[in-house]
Amino acid sequence: MRFDLHVIASWIEPGSKVLDLGCRTGSLLAHLTKEKSIRGTGVEIDEGHAGEAIAKGLSVIHGDIYEEIEDYPDNTFDYVILSQALMQVTDPETLIREMLRVGRLCVVSFPNFTHYRNRFQMFFTGRAPVSKELPYQWYDTPNIRVIPIIDFRRFCAGLHVPIVREVAISTHHHDEKGKVITFLPNLFATFGIFMLGQPS
Amino acid sequence: MSEYIDHDKTGRSVGLVRKHAFTFGESGQGMDLDCGRTLAPVTLAFETCGTLNEDKSNAILVCHALTGDSHVAGYYSEDDPKPGWWELMVGPGKPLDTDRFFIICSNVIGGCMGSTGPVSPDPETDRPYGARFPVVTIGDMVRCQRRLVDHLGIDKLLAVVGGSVGGMQVLEWSVRYPERVHAAIPLATTTKHSAQAIAFNEVARQAIMADPTWNGGDYYETGRPEHGLAVARMIGHITYLSDESMRHKFDRRLQDRVELSFDFEADFQVESYLRYQGNKFVERFDANSFLYLTKAADYFNLENHYGEGSLVAAFSRASCKYLVISFTSDWLYPTYQSRTMVKAMKKNGLDVSFCEIEAPWGHDAFLLPNERLSGLIRGFLNRVCNGCGLGGDHAV
Numbered sequence: 187m188r189f190d191l192h193v194i195a196s197w198i199e200p201g202s203k204v205l206d207l208g209c210r211t212g213s214l215l216a217h218l219t220k221e222k223s224i225r226g227t228g229v230e231i232d233e234g235h236a237g238e239a240i241a242k243g244l245s246v247i248h249g250d251i252y253e254e255i256e257d258y259p260d261n262t263f264d265y266v267i268l269s270q271a272l273m274q275v276t277d278p279e280t281l282i283r284e285m286l287r288v289g290r291l292c293v294v295s296f297p298n299f300t301h302y303r304n305r306f307q308m309f310f311t312g313r314a315p316v317s318k319e320l321p322y323q324w325y326d327t328p329n330i331r332v333i334p335i336i337d338f339r340r341f342c343a344g345l346h347v348p349i350v351r352e353v354a355i356s357t358h359h360h361d362e363k364g365k366v367i368t369f370l371p372n373l374f375a376t377f378g379i380f381m382l383g384q385p386s
Numbered sequence: 387m388s389e390y391i392d393h394d395k396t397g398r399s400v401g402l403v404r405k406h407a408f409t410f411g412e413s414g415q416g417m418d419l420d421c422g423r424t425l426a427p428v429t430l431a432f433e434t435c436g437t438l439n440e441d442k443s444n445a446i447l448v449c450h451a452l453t454g455d456s457h458v459a460g461y462y463s464e465d466d467p468k469p470g471w472w473e474l475m476v477g478p479g480k481p482l483d484t485d486r487f488f489i490i491c492s493n494v495i496g497g498c499m500g501s502t503g504p505v506s507p508d509p510e511t512d513r514p515y516g517a518r519f520p521v522v523t524i525g526d527m528v529r530c531q532r533r534l535v536d537h538l539g540i541d542k543l544l545a546v547v548g549g550s551v552g553g554m555q556v557l558e559w560s561v562r563y564p565e566r567v568h569a570a571i572p573l574a575t576t577t578k579h580s581a582q583a584i585a586f587n588e589v590a591r592q593a594i595m596a597d598p599t600w601n602g603g604d605y606y607e608t609g610r611p612e613h614g615l616a617v618a619r620m621i622g623h624i625t626y627l628s629d630e631s632m633r634h635k636f637d638r639r640l641q642d643r644v645e646l647s648f649d650f651e652a653d654f655q656v657e658s659y660l661r662y663q664g665n666k667f668v669e670r671f672d673a674n675s676f677l678y679l680t681k682a683a684d685y686f687n688l689e690n691h692y693g694e695g696s697l698v699a700a701f702s703r704a705s706c707k708y709l710v711i712s713f714t715s716d717w718l719y720p721t722y723q724s725r726t727m728v729k730a731m732k733k734n735g736l737d738v739s740f741c742e743i744e745a746p747w748g749h750d751a752f753l754l755p756n757e758r759l760s761g762l763i764r765g766f767l768n769r770v771c772n773g774c775g776l777g778g779d780h781a782v
Contacts, residue, residue: 227737233744238760240709240739241765244774247728248741257732 187213189357189364190295190377192329194269197293197351205229205289207251207281208271210237224249229254229264252277255284263289265298270377272296272347273320275297279345282283286384297381298354302373308342318358319376331366335371342382351381389755392511395755399476400435400484402462405500407431408492408534413703417530418496419729422519427509430494430534431456431500432492435476436484438538439737444776445540446482447556448472448491448765449532449548452622453671455499458491459484474755481763486771487544494555496678498520504603504674516674517603524551524686527557532566542566545770547763548718549573549752551679554686556725560704561692569707569770571763573752574716577688577697583718586625587680590618594673615673616664623663628715628748662697697730704731707773708738711759711768713751739766 187195191214198204202348206215216239218224228246236248236369247254250291254263267288268281272297275281285292297319304315314324320356322329334355342349357364367375393399400625406592411417416426433456438445448458450471459476476482478491493501496519504519535543546559546567553575558571578588589780594600605611615691628634641644641658652658693700710730712724723743731738745751752759771777 233741233758237741237743237762240741241761243765243769245707245737245739245769246741247732248738249725254732257729259733259735262735 187217187362189361191217191269193292193353193355193364193366193379194267194295195211195221198224198265200224201290202263205255205258205263206267207255207266207268209239209244209246210235212242212246213242213246214267214269215239216242217356243276251275252284252314253286255281255324257345258288260287261290264291265289266292267294268292269295270297272333273331276330278331278341282382283346283385286347286382290384292382293379294338294382295332295377296338298335298372298375298378299332300372301376312374317376329366335375338378340378342380346385348383350383350385353379355379356379391471391473393469394473394477394480398477398479399473399673400460401759402464403433403435403457403462403470404771405431405433405456405462407500408537410533410537414661416650417526419522419526420523425495425520425526427502428495428530428533429500429502429506430492430495430530432490432534432545433457433460433470434491435459435489436487438488439539440536442540443542443544443774444486445488445490445535445538446545446547447535447545447559448476448482448489449531449545449559450494450684451550452493452550453667454552456491456493456501457499458489464623466504472753475760475763476567480595480762481767482547483719486776487767490535490538492531492534492680492681492743494527496527496675496682498672498675501530503672504678505672507608514606516606517677519674519678521681521685522573523682524554524558525562525691527682528555528562531555531559532563535566542568542778543768544774545555545569545571547571547573548575550749551577553719554683557688558686558706559707561700562703564703565707568708569709570704571709571711571766572724572727573711573759574713574749575710575718576725577700578686578690579684580723583625584684586621586718587684590621590746591680593617593621593678594677597673598645600673601663604678605673610668611673611684612668614673615668615676616661618673618676619664619667619671620660626748626750628717628746630715630746631748634661644646692694697726701727701730701734701736703735704736707766707770708735708736709762710738710740711752711762712740712742713745713749715746716749716751717747 204226206228215226239246266285307315354367355376411426457470459470493499508515553572556572594614597611600611636656690695712721
């Protein structure tokens, strides 16, 4: 499993109810089911990924996260997870409010756009950065947002959503290993992972 | 549903099977039907594959579609040319694995494949019921199936599985008898027919009733309304396919000719195909049964029956795990209908998985070989087994 998912998994209390938005083939849910006896549900838009996740024995809905999250009653879950999907979300504010409606806590992770290598690439080559974390060209990227860690903090403050926990990590996209970055994370971390609480 | 019955390419099969009959209500106490009438006696033709375990916890009920029967898998004899209708799904090592599960499939009441229906003798006259047979509902069919499950000594089914009108029975089971079902797999189905689906059924029924030999349903001694039934089947077939599958299968290709005939022969392959399917169907199916079964499908309305118009209220009665599957090109029961039921299940906090499978073959896709479909059912049933302490063949 990816290192960022290991970090997220370490935050989840055993036996809790978890919704994973954009769960892909369900590796996080499968891990949490096995190791922490959670009751998990996933939402995944890609038929192949959703099919693979269900075939693993997971409870997964093949559909769009915006539409699917609407159906859950308030406080259905302990945790709602959005891992590495925020860059593709058209309306992050609505989605995060919905996540905090259906769940007590929400966990969001995303590639940190202002990692120093991205900055160097832009500065020295003058071109849009392409990295292992964000491997696309401008013309084929599914990512419609670039998110620096410090901007995400400001965004949460603006929504009056408290950051309950935060960790910045340095790892490659599919790597199982990585390390936690505490010194200048906006510069040195490749991913930011946040746990958000109920808005004040 | 169409017929795609074929031998399993892998050669795996449950082998020889037998059709059994279960009869109740012989001494008067029959089945009180939704229409207000009583049916007695009631016979259900059924078949089983696999072995029922000691604590009777590994039983899966398969519900057949409109024109199916109890012959879900296997062969009746060594030289039987064809296996049962879901041979590719039911058998050793298959998703409905007969090495692990005890599979039950019964012919619905109102049918003509061994269960009580319009072709059965009316005890009052000793002649076939014909149109005097009471109108039955999906609920009536399921209540009869419950009597069979009771008869087999099974308290709780591991799962109920079925596509199309079979899927309606699956939904009915899960809402009517929540304490008797661990899991439900409704495939390519709906909680109620759209106006379009009712319209096609009505045209098909009219084709039968407009055939003079139908004779008000009393034709068993005078000759059957073969032409009407064949046309009804042709209409059904159109709704089971899709624009894409028809283009792929026939396009505008001509049948056994190089030029148009300029008469009313079957010029096009699609015409010839429909005529062939219609004529083949007449050999095995009863016209009155077709009328009764399409009516039952049209009457099915889960939200009205159990939720006073609210599907969310209807599913508040349910407690099983669900796996809902639809197919992209199914325009008879389009995906939005599956999504509607999934939505209502989620609002009740039910454990539901859903997948819309990309498939070009239209409504019939659930009967065709499909790796995705097999994988979904297999994985889902493994989880259900784990939850019931039966043990899956692999853990998550």
